[in-house]
Amino acid sequence: MNLNEIIQTYYEYFNKEKLPYIKCANCGYVFYYPRGICPKCLSKKLSIMESKGEGEIYSETKFVNERGQVVIVGLIKLEEGFIVYANILTDRLENVSINRKVKVEFKEAIKGQKFPFFTTIS
Ligand SMILES: [Zn+2]
Numbered sequence: 001m002n003l004n005e006i007i008q009t010y011y012e013y014f015n016k017e018k019l020p021y022i023k024c025a026n027c028g029y030v031f032y033y034p035r036g037i038c039p040k041c042l043s044k045k046l047s048i049m050e051s052k053g054e055g056e057i058y059s060e061t062k063f064v065n066e067r068g069q070v071v072i073v074g075l076i077k078l079e080e081g082f083i084v085y086a087n088i089l090t091d092r093l094e095n096v097s098i099n100r101k102v103k104v105e106f107k108e109a110i111k112g113q114k115f116p117f118f119t120t121i122s
Contacts, residue, residue, distance in 0.1 A: 001046065003036040009048055010034055014114045017106040019051040021082045030082045051078050053104030053116075060088060060096055072096050076118050087117045095120040 001009070006022070013020040023030050026043035037044050060074030072088040074096075089105065090096050102118040109115040 001036070001048075003034060006034045006036065006046075006048065011113060013048075013050070014106060014116060017114065019053045019078075019084075019104045019116055020048050021051050021078070021080060022046050023049050030080055032078075032082045032084045049080070051080050051082075051104075054079050054121075055084075055102060055118075057088065057096065057098055057100045057102055057118075058083060059098065062093065062096070074118075076102055084116070084118075089117050089119045092120075095122070 010020050021030055021032050024038035024041060024043055025045035025047060027038060027041040029038055029040040031039060038046060055076050055078035058075040058077040060072055062070055062072045065071050070093060072090070074088050076084045076086055078084065088096055088102065101121050103121050104116050105119050106114040107117055
């Protein structure tokens with residue numbers, strides 16, 4: 001699969017509310033960001049896998065946007081071992097902290113296209 005096909009497959013997964021990731025068939029490395037070759041061993045033998053969508057907050061940053069809303073972004077480490085940079089959604093800011101368990105949730109961020117966000121679970 002070339003990079004455009006991988007990105008297209010990711011978008012299809014998102015609209016089915018599934019979180020994809022890539023596993024290298026040569027060295028076993030797992031990663032999220034779409035690439036045509038493995039960043040570890042440069043193999044092109046890559047497979048798109050489906051994550052359970054559960055993990056924990058690895059790092060997070062809170063800021064206030066121009067409309068006065070608190071926005072939280074962070075790195076999420078999924079159970080399968082890869083890391084995603086994403087928005088974290090919560091009703092309670094104090095719930096968002098390092099190592100907190102989160103799960104994926106999909107929202108239509110652009111008309112007709114869903115994207116993954118994460119919410120805290122207790
Ligand atoms: Zn590899």
